[in-house]
Amino acid sequence: MRVCVVGAGAIGGTLAAAFARGGAQVSLLARGVTLAALARDGLVLDHDGATERHPLPVSSDPADLGPQDLVVLAVKAPSLPAVATSVAALLGDHTRVLTAMNGLPWWFLDGGFGGPVSGRTLRSVDPEGALTRAFPSERVIGSVVHLGASTPAPGVVRWETGDGLVLGDPAGGADEVTQSVAGVLGSGGLSVTTSQQIQRDVWWKLWGNMTMNPVSLLTTGTMDTILDDDLVMELVDAVMFEAKALGATLGIPMDQDPADRHRITRRLGAFRTSMLQDLDAGRPVELDALLGAVVELGELTGAPLPTARMLFGLARSRARVSGLYPAS
Template sequence: MKICIYGAGAIGGWIGVGLAQAGERLNVVARGATLEALQRDGLSLMRGDVRTRVPVNAVADPEALGVQDLVVIAVKAPALAGVAERIGPLIGADTIVLVAMNGVPWWFLEGGFGGPITGHRLAAVDPDGAIARAIPSRNVVGCVVHASCSLDAPGVVRHHFGNGLIIGEPSGEATPRVQKLLALLKSTGIDTTLSPQIQKDVWFKLWGNMTVNPISALTGCTTDLIMGDDYVRGFISAVMLEAKEIGRRIGIEITQSPEDRHEITKKLGAFKTSMLQDVEAGRSVELDALVTVVRELGELTAVATPFTDALLGLARLRTRQLGLY
């Protein structure tokens, strides 16, 4: 199979090493220090002190690779528009594009999903439709990542905890191609499951991180402190109830209460969310994919979102001030 990782950071690197270990030859599109490191040393995954190193064919220009069978996109959301500008040569009629990213994706309302707003383009994540044009939804397989990884250095990924992927067609169908992809990912040792409606899994993950992530960016606090403050937890619950209602109107029933979900977040302990890590590292934040888009979905489904708006307003002020949004 021709496989390409576009975005060989923490998650792309973790999946990539798994694929290479399963016997696949790996292409990577990278840039700067990551490209140099991959060309020099290959791609490494650290588990404790154990290093697994695999060779990769790393290039700067997708033209050098041509059409792939599978492209894994694993960039932070603000980088996606840049990827869309250059990904064209990798995508043919039968290419699967596995989107391993957090937040609501541009293809969320595709495949007949979304009830009254099915097919709607989400301006918060794809303002002018350029991403959807570059990466047609017929090529997309959705993905939710349940794992925590980081980078020790360019090309050197560290796995912390979690080993799960949920994948699914936007249409929810168990097509032959998604079953083949499921088998491939399972062969890497990653616990991969096939979802009958991947948008529901996307939304459920978002239900947890659309609040704690921006609040951590605003306050600089770890998840234990955020969850430990009664007023902040109450505010988080109010935002979550808005998202729960939006979900209900587009076909996603969440049976949990916010308090049920807080119990899961509390288990993270003193965890720095990915958005807090981004802020501390001076990287652009995934605010639009996690929060702005929920506000947009609220407008589209006629759900008032005063708490989400407050969260978005405060978080964008802070991150704009820092030059990260």
Template sequence: MKICIFGAGAIGGYMAAKLAQAGADVSLVARGPHLAAMREKGLTLIEHDRDPVTAPVRASDDPAEFGTQDYVIVTLKAHSVPPVVSRMQPLIGEQTTIVSGVNGIPWWYFHKIGGPLEGTRLESVDPGNAQWDGFGPDRVLGCVVYPAAEVSAPGIIKHVEGNRFSLGEPDGSKSERALALSSVLGAAGLKAPVRPQLRDEIWVKLWGNLSFNPISALTLATLDVLCTDTGTREVARRMMVEAQEIAEKLGVRFPISVERRIDAGAAVGAHRTSMLQDLDAGRPMEIDALVGSVQELGRVTGTPTPTIDTVLALTKLRAKLAGLYT
């Protein structure tokens, strides 16, 4: 089985390191100093309960070097994917599966969902239908990413917590391709359950990303603060309630309450969200995938989103003033 990870940052690098250590046929598409370090010294993984392990890996900034793959696992930020769909084409053959390990509402969300919204496209996450047309929705296998990791230095991945990558077919089936990938990831020490209702997991994770991320970018607060401060907790709660109304119209069931989800965020402690980290580092933030997509789904389902609209407008302007959103 040939696996290419496109976007070998923290999450992609963590997965690649585990696969490489297990002897899997894995390659990485990366760039810059991180790529140079991996080529020269291999990919090092630091886990809290183990000594650092370095494994040789095949890495390049040119996907054509690797040829057709069985699986292409996309671990880029959501806004970075549409511009590089054409670059991925040398990796894609007739039997290639695209594994979408990207935060937010996925571009394939309405593929095989059934009902009147079947085949609906989302401009906020797939402008110009770049992924829908360039990959084809029948190739996609969904993935909800739970681990936390960071690139501590070029070629070095520090694993913080979590090792689950939930997989799911758009139609909810336990397909051969999903089970095969789950087995390979499991052999590498990763949890990869195949879920019949992956969209439910997408929304539970999105609940936090939708609210905590933009609020942190606006206030610079860590999770423990914004989830316990009376004012910001209420803003997050209202955003989640609006999102829940949208999701339930789409058939999603939430296994926990809004209050428990916010309490879980507070329990993480003094964590800086990914959007706050991107703001501090001068990197584009995942505003459209995490917040704009929910606003768009509100329009699709006829659901008012006044709090989401307000926070989205403020976050966009914050990012524009920092030169991080156009």
């Protein structure tokens, strides 16, 4: 299996190492200092007290790597439209595309999913339709990543917590190719399961991320400090109850309340969300994929999301002041 990972950051690097361990022919698409480090030293993975070095082909030009069996998109959501217009050389007639990113993907309402808004395009994550054109849902393997990793230096990945990965096709289930990908990654050390409806798994993860990420952007607080503030948690709970009702409209009923999710989040301790890390590093934030798309779904379905809309507006304003979100 020829696999190219686009984006050799924490998650992309961990997945690349897992594919290599599992016997795939792996290459990396990278740029800048990360490209230089990977070309010089290979991909370095620190995990469980051991260090692995994977000398993998790497380039900034997709044409150097050629058509693949699988392309893994592991870049931040704001970078996806540019990727969509630049990776055609990686895509053959039968190439599949595995998406590994935060928030709602452009294919979320495809495959007959979404109840009254099935088949609609989420403009907040695919405003010009570039993602849908480049990566139609028939090519896509959706994923939900349940592991924690960081990049202490370019080309170096520290895999810190968790090993879970859920895979599934937007149309439901997992076809033979998706099952094969799951097998390779399982052989590479990940705990991989397949989903009958990957959108449900995406929504479940989003249910926590859609609040904790923007609240951390506003407060610069870690998970534990957010959870310890009763007034802040009133806001968080209100948004989550709104999203729970919206999920039921889309065909994702939940039998849990926010308090159940908070008990899971509490285990992370003084964790810095990805959005807080992006703020600190001066990188564009994934606000549209994590919360803006939820607000858009509310508008499409007519579901009232007053608290979610206020949180989105506040977080958007904060990000704009920092130059991390486009001006209106």
